[in-house]
Structure formats: structure tokens, C-alpha cells
Amino acid sequence: MSYPHLVLQREEPTPERRPRRRGPSHQPADPAAHGRTLQSYLGQAVTQADTDIGGFDARRLFKFEVQKGFDPDELRKVSPDVEIVSQEEEQVVVAFVSAAALQVFEARLATLAQGGLPVHFNVLYALNSFNGWLPEDRTGWALRRDGFPATDTFVLDAELWPIEDNPQQRQQLTDTFRQWLDDNNFTYIDRVVQPGIIMYRVRCNRHQAENLLLHHRDVRTVDLPPRYHLETQILQADVQTLTPPVSPAEEAPRIAILDSGITANHPLIGPAVGGTHSFIAGHDANDNHGHGTQVAGIALYGDIANAIANNSFVPSFWVCSGRVLDGNAQADAGFIENQIITAVRTLHNEYQCRIFNVSIGDTNKPYIGGHIRSFSRTLDTLSRELDILFVVSTGNMAWDQLEGLSWMNDYPEYLTRDEWAIIDPAPALNALTVGSLARYDQNHRMLRYPDDPAEVPIARHSQPSPFTRRGPSVGNAIKPELVAFGGNWSLNTRDDHISSQRLGEVTTNRTFATDGLFKDACGTSFATPHVTHLAGQILCEVPDASQNLLRALLVTHARLPAGSDEMFPDKNKLRNVLGYGAVDQAALMRSIDNEVTMIARGTLADKRHHFYEIPIPEDFVSQGKRNRELTVTLAHTTPVRSTRVAYKATRLEFRVVAAPDIDHVSTMFNRATTADDYERIAELGNASLGPSMRSKGTVQSDTWTFKQFNSQSKLRTDRLFVVVTRNDFPWGTSITSTDEAYALTVCMRDRTNHQARLYTQIQARLQARVRIRS
The missing domain is CATH 3.30.70 (Alpha-Beta Plaits)
Known part of the structure; x- marks a missing residue:
């Protein structure tokens, strides 16, 4: 059963505070x-x-x-x-x-x-x-995640250490390893031997795998063969086999696609088209390229492969198109910023569009520090002025960026290199930026030739796509904030060929009359509309949601894909590639019994605090060892100025603290009149990021994980408060508002006990506070 998200009331007072500074770190050596x-x-x-x-x-x-x-x-x-x-x-x-x-x-x-x-x-x-x-070093990512198959025997891929510069040693290694397989009764299936890679595909039992293969000196990794694939019949679905979609209600929200136009007569898109315009000279609103139609399909329906499988195409909102790209999916000779401004204002004024998908990027403008470029600044300015949400792609890397084997051998480390920096307008601070994850890791050749180990996926299921770009943005703000499925690539290790065939996201096809309703496509362009779709769904549930609230809710319900944290031991690199993670839809739009979201919206003056008490339900701190989480997210929309190094004029951040009551908390923050005093305020321990890392952007989130509680636990002995603070840069006084708007979301979830009565217990506490105030 699901329920509306709850409203979190603010506590008083709002004392002053002074700016803070950070001191240097010290590292002694002996x-x-x-x-x-x-x-x-x-x-x-x-x-x-x-x-x-x-x-x-x-x-x-x-x-x-x-x-x-x-x-x-x-x-x-x-x-x-x-x-x-x-x-x-x-x-x-x-x-x-x-x-x-x-x-x-x-x-x-x-x-x-x-x-x-x-x-x-x-x-x-x-x-x-x-x-x-x-052995744990040799255990591949998919094998760590899924474990050994339950069958008596199973197939594994063993990669040996590549000996690139010594052919004689390489020959000795392969001959010795093949003989070792025979001596230990492994079933040899096939192998690939190249200077940069040596792969063996074998069949074995669990004893052989655990006690022999994972202990072999010359084995680099052992992993499961690829198994996630795109069913061919999905792409062959015919219009006669699908139930025609019904148009959304007239009052349903409208989202906008700024792209190459859309094919408005596509059988699945047409019933939900709310308006089309061209903002590029000499071109009508039709999509002559296909990119915009592909983006629009995912934005409208989300997981299209799932919609096909369930024959469920039910548009919840209208989609409007603003064509800003030509037939080659390129901007014309003018500045695209001018077309974007005109398109946004037109679609906002005529159709009340409040969510804009921008799967566009300028590969000539990677963000490598310094000032934000004009496209990003345009989106930041429009976001604040019109209270609209831009959902933007990180941009892609081209196949020729690396040589064939390097894509596989250097993955995922190359994702953190400078060359993989996000491109304009992905650095925009007031927008949501989306990177890409791989959904499928088996292409058509792997399915056709299952015993051939030559075809290797670069990423595995739910790992970062090999082409996705990384942040951070200006001031080390976390970018991208979110990731979603956007496709994968494979490498044929025999001919060094990169392929994306049957590894992309299923979406709508411009040339549906001759080539079928659907096709698959790879790129962060197709990860981005997944998030746009979710934002539109939230707007259906909460029609008055500001863009701050939309961002806060989406990020609050994001989680790092399982196992991805192991790919990047460095926390900064991890967040630069994956941000806060992929959105978990289970309780995004509405709360459920064991996952409850509380919402607060307010405006805050400079050098002031707002206080919120988080009600702690009995079932959350009950006895037992299990996974419980508290997530707090703050979103605000800053005015910007590219002539300043700081770029954003407003600084809002939050702290989560435990104290006996509100008086102690207000005194604690009121006394923090120096930077050192403020630093000494102890936040609740075990945050996944901490104040310094999360506070750089305009959407800031952190998660606290609890396994069990004892009698001395802070959540049992004290009360819990979120304190929101505004502390602007002095230079921004002329462009900031006296009271700056923000949205705050707090989510409590018990991931193990699905019968936990968190919602009713939190609701009762919040209602009791309202009665006391009355």
C-alpha cells in the first residue's frame, strides 16, 4: 500500500551565524x-x-x-x-x-x-x-554480485595476466595453463590469446572454481559469462500486437524535448504529443534525424522494453517538442543558446512545460575547471527565473578515443581521466545531469556463439557505460547527480572491433513505417530521458512541485548500483562517475510502510538557520540487526555570475545533529560565531559523504546507514534535527533574493523489515506536533 509523502514542519528560532573557513590538513611521516x-x-x-x-x-x-x-x-x-x-x-x-x-x-x-x-x-x-x-582479487564483478550458479557444473571465463612484451613467456604461460586445466579435469571450451589479453572459457564445478581456479597464480580474474541481453522479439513487436495508447488527461503535466524534433505520427508517441515547434531556421518541426524521436519515447514511457513485454503503453503526461537541431542532429551556424532561450520561453509560456530534456552537448567544450561556459550558464539562469527543471546528459566519448583492447583493459579507470570530463551544458549547477549505466552485456554474437569467448562486454550489467563522461562541475560540485541505463559496448578481442549492436536502450523509431516501431540506441542521450520520465511522474503526483523539490526527491531515492562502489575505491572518483546513483522507483512518487519520505519547503534569509526535527519511529530503532537508512537532501537554485570564481552566489547547506531538544540545537548553532566553533559542531556520524563533499552543489544529499541500535545510540538517547544554513558570498548581494527558496526531503527506510510500520508511526508524531502548535 502507498501513501502521499508527509510534510515536515519547521521549528523555531532562526539565529544568526558567521561564515566558516577550512583549515589545512597535516600528515606526519616516520x-x-x-x-x-x-x-x-x-x-x-x-x-x-x-x-x-x-x-x-x-x-x-x-x-x-x-x-x-x-x-x-x-x-x-x-x-x-x-x-x-x-x-x-x-x-x-x-x-x-x-x-x-x-x-x-x-x-x-x-x-x-x-x-x-x-x-x-x-x-x-x-x-x-x-x-x-x-581469491577475492581474482573474483570478477559479476561473480561477486551473483555468486556461483546453483547447477552441478557451469561456465566461467578466466582471464590470465597479459604478457605483452614477451611472446616466448606468453606461449609458455598459455601452454602451461592449458595443461593444468586438463590435469585438473576442467572442460576446455575456447580461448583468446592476444598480446593484450588472454581469456579461457571453461566448464567446471564449484570445487574446481573455488579451490583451484581462484588460487591459480597466473589467473587475473574469474567471472561469469555475460548474461543480460536484449530479446530480438522485443524490437520486432508490431503495432497490431500492442494496445493503442490513450491520450493523457487534458490537465496532465507537459514535458519538453529540446532536440532534433519528433516524429509526431509515431503510433505510440502521437496520442501524447502536446505541441511541436521548430526553432531552427529553414527546418520544420519534424524529426529528420531520429535522435529526438528516440529521446521522446523513453521520456514518455521510461523502460520501453518492459512496456513492450507487458503491452502497457499508458502515457501519464504530454510531451512537447522544441526542435533546436538540424537533420544531422547538429546546431545551425548561430549560437544554440539563442534557440534554447526562445524554445524554453515559448514552450513554458504556451504549454506550461516545467521539465525540459536536453540530450545535447558540445564536445568542443569539456569542463576542465575555470569558468562555466555560456550554454550551462543559460540553463542555470532560466532554471532560476522560470522555476523549471532541465535534465541534461553528461555527453559521450567516441569509439576512436582508445584502441580496441584499451577499452577493456583500462576500464573503468579511464572513466576518471581528464579527457572524460563532462561537456557543456552538463556542468550547469541548477540542472540535473545524468550519466549512463549498461543494462545488457550480451550482444547477438554472444547469443549465437555462446562458446566463443572472443566477444567481451566492456561493462557488465549496472556498471558505468564505457562512453559515459564524468564530473565534477565548478567548485567540485558532484556531477552527474544521477545515472540511468543508456547502453553498452562490446569488444571483439580477435579483430579489435567495438560494437554497440543489441546493447542499447530500446526506444521509438523515426522510420517506423519501414523499419519497425522500435530500435536500440546507445548514449547518455538515452539515459537522460529515463530521469525526465521519473520527474514527469512525480509532477503527476505532486502538481505544485518546484524544480527544487523534483531534484530533491529524485536524488533522495538514488542509490549506487550494487558493486559499483568497489570499482572506484576513491570516493571522489566514485561520485565523479556515478554521482548519487540510479533512482530507485519503489517509493519515489509515494511513501510505503517501510520507506517514508518527508517534505519541507521554505525560504531562508542570509546568515540564518532553519531547524527541522526528524521524528524517529519505534520500528526504526527496534532491536535486531538489519539494514536501515536515513537520507537527507537539500536543493536550492542559485543565481550565478561567470565573472566570479565562485560562480554561484548563494550558499545553502545542511547538518544533521543529535541533541536533547530544540533549545540545545539553537544554542549550539547560535554560539558558532566563528569558523572554528562551527567546525566543532558534531554531525551525526557515519555519513556516506560528509558536509564538505556534499555541499559543493545546489542539490546536496547524504545517507546514514544503521545496522543495529543499543541503549547508548544517539537515535535512542537524543532527538534528531536537520539544520539548514544560508551563508552567501558578499559579492552576490545584488543578485540574490532576501529570502531564497529551498526544498528539503528526509527519507527513512527499513530495507530488511518490509512490515515495519514507519509511515503510521511518523505520521502520528507529525500530527501530534501540529496539534500542540495549534
């Missing part, structure tokens, strides 16, 4: 202690490496954790008998180490530990730890 620590790590690593089996020679395999920016070849200065095998991440180097090299390491660490200065001490300083390459 070389001798560092040496002793490394000695301990090395001993453990030797023990771990000695548990490996197999191997084409007698060397041990070590994993070196190194400082950021360390050149792996520097390790060879310690001993030429160290062979660098791979750099798995920016700070993880894997190497074969001979017995002689190990003795040199031990001797130099002993010198360092005793206070001496060994030869090449700077290399030892750059080492953080030693480890063996453990």
Missing part, C-alpha cells in the same frame, strides 16, 4: 616506523603468495599498494628481478617477484626499519603495503 610496517606487510604477502598454485615459472605474485602518481617501473630500481605485470588501479601494481628480488626487498626494509637510509629509499617511501593476489 620513516623507521614506515619500514617496520612494510616489513609486517611483506611477511603476510609472502605467506599469501605461497598459497597460490600453478604458474608457468617459480616467481611469486605480489600486489603493491603505492602512492598516487607512482611510476610502477620505479619498482625495478629495487631489483631488476621484479617484473611489472599490471597496474590494476592508480595505486595498485601487480608484479612477479623472484626469490632474489625478495631478498633485496627484505634487506632494504630492514635498513629502513632500523633508521638507516637504504638505496632507492624514495621507492620504499612510495609503498603503502604488500599483499598477495588473493
Whole structure:
């Protein structure tokens, strides 16, 4: 059963506060202690490496954790008998180490530990730890997520360490490994052997997998074969087999697609078209390219593959089209900003469109720091002026950005490089920016030739798409905020060919009369309308929702895809690629018994606080070990000025604190009249991001996760408050409002106990407060 989201009432008073500053961090160093620590790590690593089996020679395999920016070849200065095998991440180097090299390491660490200065001490300083390459390191992403199949035998893909520069060693490795498979009764299916990749597809049982394959020295990773695929019959669905859609109610919301136009007579789009215009000279409103029609279909229906499977095409809102691109999906010779301004004002005034999908980007304008470009600034200005939501794509990388094998071997680390920076207008702070996830990881060739390991998906299901771009935006604001399914690529390791066929999102086809109603397409352009669709659904449920509230609700219900946090151990890199994650729709539009959202909307003067008490229901803090979460999100729309380094004029942020009552909280913040005092205010512990990281953008969110509560837990001994603070830059006084609007959402969820009565208990507490105030 579902319920309307609840309203969270504000507490009084609103005391002043002063600006805060951040102090420098300090990191002490003790070389001798560092040496002793490394000695301990090395001993453990030797023990771990000695548990490996197999191997084409007698060397041990070590994993070196190194400082950021360390050149792996520097390790060879310690001993030429160290062979660098791979750099798995920016700070993880894997190497074969001979017995002689190990003795040199031990001797130099002993010198360092005793206070001496060994030869090449700077290399030892750059080492953080030693480890063996453990079974958990060899366990691939899909295998970690799904576990071994329940069948007696199953197929696995084993990737061996690539030996690119030594063909003789590579031949020795493959011959030895093939013989090892036969000796241990694995069923060999096929293999790929190239200088940059060695893959074996084998059939085995669980004992062979767990106790042999995952312990083999020469095995880099073991994973499940691809299994998510696009059913061909989905794309072949015929109009006669589908129930024709019925037009939305006349008063339903209208969303706008700013693109190459739409094919308004498409059988599934036509009944929901609310208006079409062209804002590009010499072109009518029709889509001569196809991009706009593909975007519009997803924006209107969301998951079209699911809609086909369930024969359920029910548009909840109208879609309006503003054509701003020509037949090549390019802007004309003029500035696209002018067309965007005209299109937005026209569609807003004539059709009351309040949500605009912008799957457009300028690849010549990546955001690599400095000032925001004009397209982004245009969206930021219109967002604030008209209270409208722009949903914007991060932009894509082209196939020729990397060589074939590099797409696979360097994934996902290359997603964090400077070249993958988001492009204009994705940096816009007042817009929602969307990156892409892979839905499918099996293409038509993998289905047709299941025993051939040559065709390899670059990303697996729910991992970042290989072409998606990364943030952050100006001032290190989190971008993209959200991700959604947008497609995948595969690599044929025999011919180095990249393909997207049957790996994209299903959507509506411009040439439906000759080529079918549907096609699949890859790109962040097709991830973006998934979020636009959800924003439109919220507007159907909450018609007066501001763009601040739309952003807050969407981000509040976003979660990092399972396992993705393991792909980027560095929190900044993780958020730069995935933002706050993908939207979980379970309780997005309406609350449910075990997942409750509270909404607050207000306006706040500069140097002031607003206080909100979060009611803690009994079922949330009840006994038992299970997954419970508290998510708080704040959204505001800032005025901007590109001639200032800070760009945004307003600064709103929040803190979550525990205290005996509202008087203690107001006193706590009122006394924080210096930067140091404010820093010492202790926020509720265990936040996923923390104030510094989340506060850079105009939509800010954080999640607190609780496994169990004891009698001393803050949520049992104290009351919980959210404090919203405004502290503007002095230069922005002339362009800010006396009272700046914001939206605040608080969500409590019990992910384990679906019978938890959170909604009724929170509702009762909120109603009791209203009666007391009355």
C-alpha cells in the first residue's frame, strides 16, 4: 500500500551565524616506523603468495599498494628481478617477484626499519603495503554480485595476466595453463590469446572454481559469462500486437524535448504529443534525424522494453517538442543558446512545460575547471527565473578515443581521466545531469556463439557505460547527480572491433513505417530521458512541485548500483562517475510502510538557520540487526555570475545533529560565531559523504546507514534535527533574493523489515506536533 509523502514542519528560532573557513590538513611521516610496517606487510604477502598454485615459472605474485602518481617501473630500481605485470588501479601494481628480488626487498626494509637510509629509499617511501593476489582479487564483478550458479557444473571465463612484451613467456604461460586445466579435469571450451589479453572459457564445478581456479597464480580474474541481453522479439513487436495508447488527461503535466524534433505520427508517441515547434531556421518541426524521436519515447514511457513485454503503453503526461537541431542532429551556424532561450520561453509560456530534456552537448567544450561556459550558464539562469527543471546528459566519448583492447583493459579507470570530463551544458549547477549505466552485456554474437569467448562486454550489467563522461562541475560540485541505463559496448578481442549492436536502450523509431516501431540506441542521450520520465511522474503526483523539490526527491531515492562502489575505491572518483546513483522507483512518487519520505519547503534569509526535527519511529530503532537508512537532501537554485570564481552566489547547506531538544540545537548553532566553533559542531556520524563533499552543489544529499541500535545510540538517547544554513558570498548581494527558496526531503527506510510500520508511526508524531502548535 502507498501513501502521499508527509510534510515536515519547521521549528523555531532562526539565529544568526558567521561564515566558516577550512583549515589545512597535516600528515606526519616516520620513516623507521614506515619500514617496520612494510616489513609486517611483506611477511603476510609472502605467506599469501605461497598459497597460490600453478604458474608457468617459480616467481611469486605480489600486489603493491603505492602512492598516487607512482611510476610502477620505479619498482625495478629495487631489483631488476621484479617484473611489472599490471597496474590494476592508480595505486595498485601487480608484479612477479623472484626469490632474489625478495631478498633485496627484505634487506632494504630492514635498513629502513632500523633508521638507516637504504638505496632507492624514495621507492620504499612510495609503498603503502604488500599483499598477495588473493581469491577475492581474482573474483570478477559479476561473480561477486551473483555468486556461483546453483547447477552441478557451469561456465566461467578466466582471464590470465597479459604478457605483452614477451611472446616466448606468453606461449609458455598459455601452454602451461592449458595443461593444468586438463590435469585438473576442467572442460576446455575456447580461448583468446592476444598480446593484450588472454581469456579461457571453461566448464567446471564449484570445487574446481573455488579451490583451484581462484588460487591459480597466473589467473587475473574469474567471472561469469555475460548474461543480460536484449530479446530480438522485443524490437520486432508490431503495432497490431500492442494496445493503442490513450491520450493523457487534458490537465496532465507537459514535458519538453529540446532536440532534433519528433516524429509526431509515431503510433505510440502521437496520442501524447502536446505541441511541436521548430526553432531552427529553414527546418520544420519534424524529426529528420531520429535522435529526438528516440529521446521522446523513453521520456514518455521510461523502460520501453518492459512496456513492450507487458503491452502497457499508458502515457501519464504530454510531451512537447522544441526542435533546436538540424537533420544531422547538429546546431545551425548561430549560437544554440539563442534557440534554447526562445524554445524554453515559448514552450513554458504556451504549454506550461516545467521539465525540459536536453540530450545535447558540445564536445568542443569539456569542463576542465575555470569558468562555466555560456550554454550551462543559460540553463542555470532560466532554471532560476522560470522555476523549471532541465535534465541534461553528461555527453559521450567516441569509439576512436582508445584502441580496441584499451577499452577493456583500462576500464573503468579511464572513466576518471581528464579527457572524460563532462561537456557543456552538463556542468550547469541548477540542472540535473545524468550519466549512463549498461543494462545488457550480451550482444547477438554472444547469443549465437555462446562458446566463443572472443566477444567481451566492456561493462557488465549496472556498471558505468564505457562512453559515459564524468564530473565534477565548478567548485567540485558532484556531477552527474544521477545515472540511468543508456547502453553498452562490446569488444571483439580477435579483430579489435567495438560494437554497440543489441546493447542499447530500446526506444521509438523515426522510420517506423519501414523499419519497425522500435530500435536500440546507445548514449547518455538515452539515459537522460529515463530521469525526465521519473520527474514527469512525480509532477503527476505532486502538481505544485518546484524544480527544487523534483531534484530533491529524485536524488533522495538514488542509490549506487550494487558493486559499483568497489570499482572506484576513491570516493571522489566514485561520485565523479556515478554521482548519487540510479533512482530507485519503489517509493519515489509515494511513501510505503517501510520507506517514508518527508517534505519541507521554505525560504531562508542570509546568515540564518532553519531547524527541522526528524521524528524517529519505534520500528526504526527496534532491536535486531538489519539494514536501515536515513537520507537527507537539500536543493536550492542559485543565481550565478561567470565573472566570479565562485560562480554561484548563494550558499545553502545542511547538518544533521543529535541533541536533547530544540533549545540545545539553537544554542549550539547560535554560539558558532566563528569558523572554528562551527567546525566543532558534531554531525551525526557515519555519513556516506560528509558536509564538505556534499555541499559543493545546489542539490546536496547524504545517507546514514544503521545496522543495529543499543541503549547508548544517539537515535535512542537524543532527538534528531536537520539544520539548514544560508551563508552567501558578499559579492552576490545584488543578485540574490532576501529570502531564497529551498526544498528539503528526509527519507527513512527499513530495507530488511518490509512490515515495519514507519509511515503510521511518523505520521502520528507529525500530527501530534501540529496539534500542540495549534
